[in-house]
Amino acid sequence: MLEYRVLSSGIIVVRKQGNDWLYLLLRAYNYWDFPKGIVEKGESPIEGAKREVEEETTIKSVFFDWGFECRETEPYNKGKIARYYIARTEESDVELPVNPLIGRPEHDEFRWVTYADALNMVSNRVKPILEWANSVISGKGAAS
DSSP states (O other), rough: OOOOEEEEEEEEEEEEEEEEEEEEEEEETTTTEEEEOOOTTTTTHHHHHHHHHHHHHHOOOOOOOOOOEEEEOOOOOTTTEEEEEEEEEEEEOOOOOOETTTTTTSEEEEEEEOOHHHHHHHHTTTTTHHHHHHHEHHHHHOOO
């Protein structure tokens, strides 16, 4: 098995609207994904995931109602792995702030979408992660 060289960590951020769970997706170029980024030196993957959510969306409060279980993508982009946790927020306002290192926001757009819409938007690499998260959130699967 290929050992990953770079770990990216993120959070599947959800919020309740009526009876529906909405998923926060971010678009960079033509790709929709969840908030995530490289885990920095001295930082745990969960710390990195929380930092990335705040840096990329300005959402400060996330609650790990389903625990700290995670799922990882298959290796992509020369051995990179993306690890995702699930967290709820009560915040609906999202901003895409300028990243000072690149002089522009990292993402072009955000959307709060239903599971069905998210499934049609994310790449094949991210679909199994979304399916796992939906199973956990809807109570149809174990968090482990």
